Amino acid sequence: MPKVPVQFTLNGEEKAEFVDSGATLLKALRDKIGDHSPKGGCHQGTCGACSVLVDGELKLSCLVLAETCQGASVTTAAGLAENGVLHPLQRAFIDGFAAQCGFCTPGMLMAAKSLLDRVPNPTRDDVVEAISGNICRCTGYEPIIQAVLTAARANSQNAA
Amino acid sequence: MGIALQSFATVAEAERALSASGAQYLGGGTLVLRALNEGDVAVEHLVRVTDAAITDIAIDGGRARIGAGVTMTAVARHTGLEAIASAARAVGGPAIRNMATVGGNLFAAAPYGDFAVALLALDATVETGGADRPIEAFLADRAAGKSSPIVTSVSFALPPPGSFRFRKVSRVKPKGVSVLSIAAVIETAEDGRVLAARIALGCMAPRPMRAKAAEAALAGQPMTEQGVAAAVAAVAEGIDPITDAIASAWYRAEVLPVHLRRLLLE
Ligand SMILES: Cc1cc2nc3c(=O)[nH]c(=O)nc-3n(C[C@H](O)[C@H](O)[C@H](O)COP(=O)(O)OP(=O)(O)OC[C@H]3O[C@@H](n4cnc5c(N)ncnc54)[C@H](O)[C@@H]3O)c2cc1C
Ligand code: FES
Ligand code: FES
Numbered sequence: 001m002p003k004v005p006v007q008f009t010l011n012g013e014e015k016a017e018f019v020d021s022g023a024t025l026l027k028a029l030r031d032k033i034g035d036h037s038p039k040g041g042c043h044q045g046t047c048g049a050c051s052v053l054v055d056g057e058l059k060l061s062c063l064v065l066a067e068t069c070q071g072a073s074v075t076t077a078a079g080l081a082e083n084g085v086l087h088p089l090q091r092a093f094i095d096g097f098a099a100q101c102g103f104c105t106p107g108m109l110m111a112a113k114s115l116l117d118r119v120p121n122p123t124r125d126d127v128v129e130a131i132s133g134n135i136c137r138c139t140g141y142e143p144i145i146q147a148v149l150t151a152a153r154a155n156s157q158n159a160a
Numbered sequence: 161m162g163i164a165l166q167s168f169a170t171v172a173e174a175e176r177a178l179s180a181s182g183a184q185y186l187g188g189g190t191l192v193l194r195a196l197n198e199g200d201v202a203v204e205h206l207v208r209v210t211d212a213a214i215t216d217i218a219i220d221g222g223r224a225r226i227g228a229g230v231t232m233t234a235v236a237r238h239t240g241l242e243a244i245a246s247a248a249r250a251v252g253g254p255a256i257r258n259m260a261t262v263g264g265n266l267f268a269a270a271p272y273g274d275f276a277v278a279l280l281a282l283d284a285t286v287e288t289g290g291a292d293r294p295i296e297a298f299l300a301d302r303a304a305g306k307s308s309p310i311v312t313s314v315s316f317a318l319p320p321p322g323s324f325r326f327r328k329v330s331r332v333k334p335k336g337v338s339v340l341s342i343a344a345v346i347e348t349a350e351d352g353r354v355l356a357a358r359i360a361l362g363c364m365a366p367r368p369m370r371a372k373a374a375e376a377a378l379a380g381q382p383m384t385e386q387g388v389a390a391a392v393a394a395v396a397e398g399i400d401p402i403t404d405a406i407a408s409a410w411y412r413a414e415v416l417p418v419h420l421r422r423l424l425l426e
Contacts, residue, residue: 022163132335133253
């Protein structure tokens with residue numbers, strides 16, 4: 001299999017790897033770099049478990065060619081905690097029992113982060129829309145929606 | 161065997177690379193990568209264009225020109241395109257909208273192509289090789305299985321305020337694949353009667369189609385229950401809906417008039 005070089009920033013760290021030509025970002029992250037936080041659920045764009053941020057935009061890493069991320073800044077759920085302190089979204093997910101099996105959780109977190117980055121004080125409808133591309137088979141979504149709203153409130157209190 | 165990605169600074173160079181066997185154009189990749197993940201072995205090279213012009217949006221003299229590489233998110237957020245933002249927002253979830261391009265939507269087979277339905281109602285033109293062609297001719301070529309040169313942009317007259325209507329019907333809330341989608345541009349005179357109507361349907365054929373019988377039946381009518389009745393009765397003329405896991409052709413045909421009526425009376 002021919003290899004191609006790809007270089008990007010992952011959660012603030014420079015990465016340079018040779019990946020199989022035609023490999024998806026999901027494959028590069030999981031099988032090459034060893035960041036297992038994005039999950040491969042469907043590889044069809046339908047489940048959202050592989051969601052990551054590329055240059056701040058929510059993308060499905062199963063549908064992105066690793067090569068097209070040359071020079072980009074990639075953020076995954078593994079990069080959310082800072083200095084051992086969980087991100088407010090992660091805290092709210094734990095406190096609100098918003099994860100059961102946890103398979104959807106990294107994708108949900110990234111979809112939620114993408115929302116809060118643009119809309120710090122979202123409405124419930126904003127949250128429902130923001131996670132509409134992410135499937136959860138366990139929680140029934142309600143605890144996830146509540147956790148995102150809780151994290152948004154915690155954020156805006158910190159900012160005040 | 162790997163898939164080679166070839167990036168070109170100009171459309172002309174990319175066009176040449178596409179003439180090789182096994183080459184496919186890569187837009188946002190939502191359908192191309194999905195097919196590769198499912199084991200599409202026909203593709204050997206993916207060809208993309210890095211020219212920034214392909215992601216431009218220009219609004220000038222009441223016309224909009226949208227580069228083929230513009231994403232649904234960029235359309236939905238552009239202040240000059242508010243009139244048609246509803247159609248861009250109807251495509252997929254947020255991550256898909258950050259990837260899905262206007263150009264790719266023109267090639268998406270039903271049940272996809274919701275934005276192309278809007279472009280058809282807007283009577284857009286599709287630019288290939290520096291020339292603008294009516295979208296109807298473009299879609300007819302697609303229907304005939306002709307391979308298309310690279311689409312560089314679409315353009316259309318911005319619809320007068322309040323004249324553009326769009327509805328996507330899906331079974332999964334808040335977002336899901338289309339049972340059907342309808343876009344309409346309806347211009348009315350001062351007395352409320354319809355001067356001109358263009359109605360486009362999604363999922364009623366493998367690609368977006370105009371509901372010309374319904375358009376004709378609407379002309380000169382007031383937008384009332386009685387006024388729209390003839391158009392609603394005529395909308396199924398010439399349709400050949402798709403059957404998929406979401407809905408059968410029969411179901412789609414049954415609910416089409418209901419949703420057209422609601423769209424017209426909303
Ligand atoms: C989970 C999921 C949900 C989706 N939901 C919707 C939805 O709700 N509504 C909807 O309409 N679609 C939906 N889609 C389909 C798809 O995302 C969109 O139709 C999108 O606009 C396709 O654009 P793209 O840039 O990703 O296309 P690509 O995958 O890059 O390309 C698709 C096809 O078009 C060709 N092509 C692309 N751009 C050009 C160009 N400029 N010139 C010539 N050929 C070109 C490619 O060669 C390929 O054959 C969904 C897809 C997924 C995976
Ligand atoms: S694995 Fe990417 S959306 Fe399911
Ligand atoms: S927690 Fe199991 S899929 Fe969401």
